[in-house]
Amino acid sequence: MPALFTHEFATDPYPAYAWLREHAPVYKTVLPSGVEAWLVTRYADAREALADPRLSKNPVHHSEAAHGKGKVGIPGERSANLMTHLLNIDPPDHTRLRRLVSKAFTPRRVAAFEPRVRELADRLIDGFAARGHADLIHEFAFPLPIYAICDMLGVPAEDQDDFRDWAGMMIRHGGGPRGGVGRAVKRMRAYLAELIHRKRGESGDDLISGLIRASDHGEQLTENEAAAMAFILLFAGFETTVNLIGNGTYALLSHPDQRRLFQDALAADDTGLLRTAVEELLRYDGPVELATWRFATEPMTIGGQRVEPGDPVLVVLAAADRDPARFDDPDTLDLTRSDNQHLGYGHGIHYCLGAPLARLEGHIALATLFGRLPDLRLAVEPSELRRRGGLIMRGLRELPVEFEPVRG
Template sequence: MSNPLQGPEFYQNPYPAYAKLRSSASVQKVPAGSGGQYSYLVTGYAEARAAFTDPRLSKDTARFFADKPSTRNLHPAVSQTMLATDPPQHTRLRRLVTKAFTTGTVERLRPYIQQVTDDLVEAFLPDGRADLIADLAVPLPVTVICQMLGVPEKDRPAVRQWSNELFAAGQPGQIDAASHAIAGYMADLVEVKRRTPDSSLLTELVAARDGQDKLTEAELVSLAVLLLVAGHETTTNFIGNAALALLQHPASIARLREYPALLETALDELLRFDSPVGIATFRFSTETLTLGGTEIPPGVPVLIAPGAANRDPARFPDPDQLDLNRDAKGHLAFGHGIHRCLGAPLAKAEAEIALATLLARCDQLRLAVPAEDLQWRHTRLMRGLESLPATFSAPS
């Protein structure tokens, strides 16, 4: 049986595969790797939402792989992040991070995000064309999260490269090497912030405490890597996918230009329509459970697919249609439950500012190539474009 979650057609457009799988069962066994290995894939909305909060589905990858031989050499700072823990460890780590990642952070950052966006758009505006991935969707969130963490400007291209390589499907050697490079860099940067504290988020994490509890050195490095990678990868895909969706729906662009305030609520529909995360990070069953009428045995991987769940017609009628009037709250693009993306408000602010600035400053915005010629990243975890060439004119 071939794996329905890989191959050029799936990476280009996974939604027909998701729909076909969901039509037969909202939870089902799918092949994984070689040697008869398999996982359970969750494609239904109700089942995905339930799975995200089911305590019988563990994210403790160290526990799952403890007795399984592996040829991989992922750095622990990448393989054993906060995302790969269960309560009470996860609760403790998230509380410590949240103390540094306050709710007021995003509002305080909005002027900076706008300035970075203006500078990026100003740079390509005279050309009348741009790659909206390389020229906007990548540098905006990379610049913002690096600024927050205190990553020096000269190091940011390397950081972005390592992060990108962490999601190189089918390239385990490249992924492992990138994990050591980015973890080593962040360990050094943690030490720099300890010696010379500044106003960065990383300095706040070094000092973060909850009573007598504080982050260990390994936890500090792991959280730094997680915030760095998660702080821009998802947002890059969010901006790129949303821009493409609008470019393919000119009436939606016209409507947003007429009613700019609509964009804030339209972000949820854009996230639902083409989720920046196709399949959520690793979980496994700790005991036998039944989900969506399917019995899942203990000790097997369970893959929750927000990309599929967000197009479940049982939850979102006409799911393959982009409808900016739709109430898309409740989408699962950022996950759900205790592991819901901590940086979701920042991602939405960056995407809102990026899209609003594009629409305000670029008239006659169009795709520069046929949509079928666009290349998508070869990873089932992330759903994102390699490039997005567009043409436009500056407002007269």
């Protein structure tokens, strides 16, 4: 069996996932944190598990949590009082919160944000276009979604660099205690609490104001729930989009035929193919490698394996989306792929609420980047690129590129 969680695995996990799908599709392993968990790698099993109500999202069901050994969740969220969000709760609380949040985070609000995302993408490219080289992660893929979600939430422009610093701390250091990750989360929580308190008296057209106003049958979000939701939109929303832009750009640079197809679609303003392309990039090398934690609440069977109450279950989205039982020629990047019900943003009641915004940002970022810098190319050998550490997300640490300088 191929080794898991090594440097080689982080660089290219897909051969190991192919082996697991064939020989051990539901496999119990010890994670780098020391926690034992089941990995679910086949598409059919993954889709079923993502929607199974017997798999709880609440870490209280973790068999080790009662003994203080559980190492699950987002770094710092417990100590910062940020646990009450959609990734950590089940119905009926999840149903109530999602209904309330959906009233604020509407498709109309996302669609209306398109001009601002285009403006941000152009502004960021303006910052390095005349130079002829850039690190696309730090200069484009990372700041774009941070500034976008800050704008959407209603964070004043003069405070957005603080959010960029806090988010950078979390994305660089993952879940480890070093580097002040917990302090960054606490500072973000304190700022959000103050911002929510302020907006209760001066409500605007931003998302936080919408969260405060959202009500249903007399119910509203508590202040802590609103802060936790704003936090998870920042934390989960920005990193998935960073990785979508970074992984998607690298995939196009690594597949010249598909890159030509993408740029031809840009020239022809073929929005249908451009949107199909984003879906294929999400499937081929998506931003989320494993779905967030689930815990069995009763004895159950997944893919022929008995799972005991309290056992952690991790659905491997990256493996499911390369399953040949579901996708033709799954290891091939095909931007014209039409039958593409990938699991990149999950499935079931926990399907990612921010997926429409992430898709919008990914589409605009890639179209703007390859439209304005048509000769974009890697500045290093692919073997020199490094992946960030961490279990859930899949993304590059940096993406050095070169191009003909653009002036004026």
